[in-house]
Amino acid sequence: MEDDEYEEGMEMDMGGHQHLQHRGYGAEEEVEGGYAGGGDGEDEEEEARDEEEITQEDAWAVISAYFEEKGLVRQQLDSFDEFIQNTMQEIVDESADIEIRPESQHNPGRQAEFAETLHKISFGQIYLSKPMMTEADGETATLFPKSARLRNLTYSAPLYVDVSYRVVKKGHDCEEVTETAEYPKVFIGKVPIMLRSSYCTLFQQSEKDLTELGECPYDQGGYFVINGSEKVLIAQEKMSTNHVYVFKKRQPNKFAYVGEVRSMAENQNRPASSMFVRMLSRAGAKGGSSGQYIRATLPYIRADIPIIIVFRALGFVADKDILEHICYDFSDTQMMELLRPSLEEAFVIQNQQVALDYIGKRGATVGVTREKRIKYAKEILQKEMLPHVGVGEFCETKKAYYFGYIIHRLLMCALGRRAEDDRDHYGNKRLDLAGPLLGGLFRMLFRKLTRDVRSYVQKCVDNGKEVNLQFAIKAKTITSGLKYSLATGNWGQANQAGTRAGVSQVLNRLTYASTLSHLRRLNSPIGREG
Structure with a gap:
């Protein structure tokens, strides 16, 4: 097929191109060398010239060389x-x-x-x-x-x-x-x-x-x-995917803070699956100011799930293990206190199967057996939750760390140690x-x-x-x-x-x-x- 020949021809052409350029640059260097090497006494001068500042002209030379090669589109x-x-x-x-x-x-x-x-x-x-x-x-x-x-x-x-x-x-x-x-x-x-x-x-x-x-x-x-x-x-602007954002909610609102990540695996092109981690406002919690519960939304699950239950469903049962994934420093009492209500809330669920069943019960399908529900919840945690971390088997540890990181960012914001993210900042945007x-x-x-x-x-x-x-x-x-x-x-x-x-x-x-x-x-x- 004539294609392949055409491509080879192209490569040669490009190669030839580069060759010419290199020769050109080399020639200039030789000329400069000729100036410098006039005699031994000029060595010091050469050193002095090396230490000179980069001037505006030099910068413009680089800029024009860049656009010479790249063009504007x-x-x-x-x-x-x-x-x-x-x-x-x-x-x-x-x-x-x-x-x-x-x-x-x-x-x-x-x-x-x-x-x-x-x-x-x-x-x-x-x-x-x-x-x-x-x-x-x-x-x-x-x-x-x-x-x-x-x-x-x-x-x-x-x-x-x-x-x-x-x-x-x-x-x-x-x-x-x-x-x-x-x-x-x-x-x-x-x-x-x-x-x-x-x-x-x-x-x-x-x-x-x-x-x-x-x-x-x-x-x-x-x-x-x-x-x-x-x-x-026309280039289309969008929010960056696979990036954690924490926003403060305007009060009065059920939630005080919301952490969100729009997760999209690099290689698969499905619409991004969003995950929200929300912290309830103080007044909103039942029983007065019993504390700020943190809930997460999972794709295809109707209700918000307490975060500790999600960790248990991922296979992290002990409180200490869970806290290690969220709060990286156990001497940080303020953060630990914020997590206390969430731990107490999920106290009744103490193993992975029960946690998976809890999630499965809130899924789309109603009235199926417990095994089916557990399998459904497992599938969702594996395939739909944070797909950019991995959709294969055995990604639970990575997912738990990432999920913990989202909560960590949320708590940092709630404690006022980090400002909330700016959704209009160009660093948080991507262009298609x-x-x-x-x-x-x-x-x-x-x-x-x-x-x-x-x-x-x-x-x-x-x-x-x-x-x-x-x-x-x-x-x-x-x-x-x-x-x-x-x-x-x-x-x-x-x-x-x-x-x-x-x-x-x-x-x-x-x-x-x-x-x-x-x-x-x-x-x-x-x-x-x-």
């Missing part, structure tokens, strides 16, 4: 390249194999030759070609941004994936027969390409070549061409650029594609037809899904809840500066509140 390009080079393959890899068992149609008199058959489809390596267009007569040609703009086309590159299709037949005598068919490089859709990114035809072209291709050498790229119009993805935005969209579309493949193959298998993967894989899903979102700016599937509007906008070409400004803009989605 590097944040867009890097983000997109990361999406193409890593994220897409990760999304394909994390999708589970499609397994299909035939739903047997009842036909009497025929004895099946095999006890059961299993059809498995799995996706492998993905490939991205150069941006292409297909003419009306079916001819394909390389697409350049200029012709895409002029002819109202979408500047996108075809995406291929290796598919392997296995049929496992189990005989009546328990022996297995496996038939495997490999389909290399099946077309699964087109991905719009960001101009001047490393998969664009304009990547690292000289000024002369750019002018010949009808591109402005001063144009920075960093946008897409969708149906002939230039679209920018083109990469993560397209990643979320691609994941959703790829899932839809696999669902369609599954239902098609299921139909074929049930009716005893041959399975044709070319028909099963609808390339239109990914192509039109990405195109729709970039064209309209509605991020997500059409007429579906939870779609954001205005993520992609038409690039402002009023002046050169306005274009640059638009490419570096960010959006803070504000809810409908105040």
